[in-house]
Amino acid sequence: MDINTPNNKPLQTPPSMKTGKVGKAFLVYVVVLAGIIGLLVFLSRNGQDTATQNPMTDGTSAPIESINNSGNGSSTDTSGNTASGNGNSTGQSTYKDGTYTAVGSYMSPGGKDSVTVSLTLKNDIVVDSSVTNGANDSTSSRYQNFFISGYKQYVTGKKISDIHLDVVSGSSLTSRGFNEAVTNIEAQAKA
Numbered sequence: 001m002d003i004n005t006p007n008n009k010p011l012q013t014p015p016s017m018k019t020g021k022v023g024k025a026f027l028v029y030v031v032v033l034a035g036i037i038g039l040l041v042f043l044s045r046n047g048q049d050t051a052t053q054n055p056m057t058d059g060t061s062a063p064i065e066s067i068n069n070s071g072n073g074s075s076t077d078t079s080g081n082t083a084s085g086n087g088n089s090t091g092q093s094t095y096k097d098g099t100y101t102a103v104g105s106y107m108s109p110g111g112k113d114s115v116t117v118s119l120t121l122k123n124d125i126v127v128d129s130s131v132t133n134g135a136n137d138s139t140s141s142r143y144q145n146f147f148i149s150g151y152k153q154y155v156t157g158k159k160i161s162d163i164h165l166d167v168v169s170g171s172s173l174t175s176r177g178f179n180e181a182v183t184n185i186e187a188q189a190k191a
Helices: 015-019 021-046 138-150 173-189
Strands: 002-004 010-012 074-076 082-085 098-108 111-122 125-134
Touching: 098 138, 098 173, 111 138, 111 173, 125 138, 138 173
Parallel strands: none
Antiparallel strands: 002 010, 074 082, 082 098, 098 111, 111 125
């Protein structure tokens, strides 16, 4: 292919352009660049498998103790939240010692989901906890199970008032239900 220049002398197309080598090299470059960008996006999303807590917390943990609440009464409110405890609160505790259970809900792409959270408190510190999967579909269930497998390290040994989780094991929506349940437990346990 020849191109005419302003002085009407033909401009020859370089041989490499005729064979498409430059076009192929450019295509390879674009594909490699897209692969690198895709890898970076993938790694940045999968790197979120740690929980972030409220920046107001100091990150310290208290010793874990076991509590025996045998013989204590329990109550259930209309939203399914239950509480049991001995009513004893020592020192400057804001919350009554005991085991408290609440349901937290959140919206996921599959609809409304919930988790049931149970926390055992001793001197405002969470000494034991459990979360029960309440998902309505397999995708939500999978993410709730991811959350359940990784949340305890951010809860046990912490003051209940300092607990606020954002992303745990790649699960961000389950944290919303968990945080709602913790807020309900705080209301139940107020001294």
